Amino acid sequence: MNRISKSVASLLIAGGAAGAWFGGHAFFRDAAFAQQQRDVETNRQQLSTANDLMVAFRNVGKVVEPSVVNINVRKTVKNTGNRLPDDMLRRFFRDNAPQQDPGDEAAPGDDNAPDDSLEQVGTGSGVIMEVDGKTAYILTNNHVAGGASEMVVTLSDGRQIEGAKLVGADPKTDLAVVKISADHLIPAKWGDSTQLQKGDWILAFGSPFGYVGSMTHGIVSALDRTIGILGSTGYEDFIQVDAPINPGNSGGPLVNLHGEVVGINTAIASRSGGFQGIGFAIPSNEAKFVYGELKGHGKVTRGWLGVSIRDVSLQLPKAKYFNYKDTSGVFVEDEVADSPAIGKLKNDDIITEVNGNKVQNSLELRNRIAALTPGSDVKLTVFRDGKTQTVDVKLAEQPEDLASAASRSGNRARGNARGGAVAGSESLGMRLIDPNDRVLQRFNLGQNVNGAVVMSVQPRSEAEKALIRPGDVITEVDHKAVDSAKSAQELIAKRDTKRGALLRITSPDGTSRSVLIGGSSDSE
Numbered sequence: 001m002n003r004i005s006k007s008v009a010s011l012l013i014a015g016g017a018a019g020a021w022f023g024g025h026a027f028f029r030d031a032a033f034a035q036q037q038r039d040v041e042t043n044r045q046q047l048s049t050a051n052d053l054m055v056a057f058r059n060v061g062k063v064v065e066p067s068v069v070n071i072n073v074r075k076t077v078k079n080t081g082n083r084l085p086d087d088m089l090r091r092f093f094r095d096n097a098p099q100q101d102p103g104d105e106a107a108p109g110d111d112n113a114p115d116d117s118l119e120q121v122g123t124g125s126g127v128i129m130e131v132d133g134k135t136a137y138i139l140t141n142n143h144v145a146g147g148a149s150e151m152v153v154t155l156s157d158g159r160q161i162e163g164a165k166l167v168g169a170d171p172k173t174d175l176a177v178v179k180i181s182a183d184h185l186i187p188a189k190w191g192d193s194t195q196l197q198k199g200d201w202i203l204a205f206g207s208p209f210g211y212v213g214s215m216t217h218g219i220v221s222a223l224d225r226t227i228g229i230l231g232s233t234g235y236e237d238f239i240q241v242d243a244p245i246n247p248g249n250s251g252g253p254l255v256n257l258h259g260e261v262v263g264i265n266t267a268i269a270s271r272s273g274g275f276q277g278i279g280f281a282i283p284s285n286e287a288k289f290v291y292g293e294l295k296g297h298g299k300v301t302r303g304w305l306g307v308s309i310r311d312v313s314l315q316l317p318k319a320k321y322f323n324y325k326d327t328s329g330v331f332v333e334d335e336v337a338d339s340p341a342i343g344k345l346k347n348d349d350i351i352t353e354v355n356g357n358k359v360q361n362s363l364e365l366r367n368r369i370a371a372l373t374p375g376s377d378v379k380l381t382v383f384r385d386g387k388t389q390t391v392d393v394k395l396a397e398q399p400e401d402l403a404s405a406a407s408r409s410g411n412r413a414r415g416n417a418r419g420g421a422v423a424g425s426e427s428l429g430m431r432l433i434d435p436n437d438r439v440l441q442r443f444n445l446g447q448n449v450n451g452a453v454v455m456s457v458q459p460r461s462e463a464e465k466a467l468i469r470p471g472d473v474i475t476e477v478d479h480k481a482v483d484s485a486k487s488a489q490e491l492i493a494k495r496d497t498k499r500g501a502l503l504r505i506t507s508p509d510g511t512s513r514s515v516l517i518g519g520s521s522d523s524e
Helices: 003-067 284-297 316-321 362-370 402-406 437-442 485-493
Strands: 068-078 089-091 117-132 135-140 148-154 160-162 165-170 175-181 201-206 214-225 238-241 253-255 260-269 279-283 307-311 330-335 350-354 377-384 387-394 422-425 430-433 452-457 473-477 501-506 512-517
Touching: 003 068, 003 117, 003 201, 003 214, 003 253, 068 135, 117 201, 117 260, 135 284, 148 165, 148 175, 165 284, 175 284, 201 238, 201 260, 238 260, 260 284, 279 284, 307 362, 307 512, 316 512, 350 362, 430 485, 452 485, 473 485, 485 501
Parallel strands: none
Antiparallel strands: 068 117, 068 148, 089 260, 117 135, 135 175, 148 160, 165 175, 201 214, 201 253, 214 238, 238 279, 253 260, 260 279, 307 330, 330 350, 330 512, 350 377, 377 387, 422 430, 430 452, 452 473, 473 501, 501 512
């Protein structure tokens, strides 16, 4: 083939390759476009689902809003110089009480000091849960309606109802029931808070900053939260949510996508006083029980076992000492004098079930016992002396002053006060002494104490890690009675260094507990 023929052939081959390249590129471009079309259609279908969610939100608003009310409250409160406690966990009742000029405040003890009470005006929210003719019952927070001298309720249609009455309030759950008289009212519907799971959509209703009829949405962030705002005798099992809620939302309903009330908004975690992504609501199942008690009796009557308790999960070395293999359950720390537990339960029993239902922790045990009727029989499954057994207890009515009742230990060691020399237990970081008049007076221990008094505790010692404090009285070591500092020292010295020594301790307030100290597991 001559040179010209070769050139023409090369051009033909090159032209064919170029045509194939352009044809292939067009094919891939068409395929990409077709995929893009499919993606658009798929996303349009997904957007229609999102539109369905939008419609659901709208429908929930229409279902719930007629039951949500605003409550303007006037109450007399003790004058502490502040409106409400300014903690990180703020209750979000919107307080409109005027503040004094700091320059006008009288010094403590000043004869010209103002009255120790002031009129507080604020606004919160509530939800109508029941309508009986022209009488409606509203569920709200105790810190909104509790102690109110005057309340005006604003309905969703703008009507203002004066003369609202407080039916009852329960500070232990921060709930209250208010009664109004009006016509054309629609109650909300109860939901089942036990069905909630982390990630569920929820909506919060109320009057944040006085904006009546507000509605926000979010998800359930966590369940079973204990945050400490109701005190040691309170019942906390909060739903944590990220729905925007603010001062004025107190008492408003938290609802699911079915428009059912699954919680009552109660508190927010905030450093600024406004919403920062963490809100808390009382579960509807707890609120429903309290609502029924308040509406029917004006107060909440709870079952009472009469024990101080602590989670096994917080005392795993002690559980190991008793050869208990599980991490769930509740230790009996002490029994209250003249309570149902006396003669039925023992120190260091581990309660694992109530009426056949497993108990995970102290919160579950407290809530289950409190929900039972005083006088009812309860079957407890306990781990004692290395084996599981059943204990039947008849519950009593929970005392009004639970903290005072809890200080009446049923196992408080008593004897004759006497003098004695100091006996050391320095290896564990505590110094013991026999009870004498000077020591008893110093720690306010009363006159009839038997055992070894903890005089001092060294920082970062085994005793400090076991939460032993000066003024505690050691009454037993490994279930053997202690009648002096010397006997306590001798028994502690004989302990099994792997298992440690189990000390029975009575605090100055009269409560008792068991403490494991001086074992190889203490540092775990």
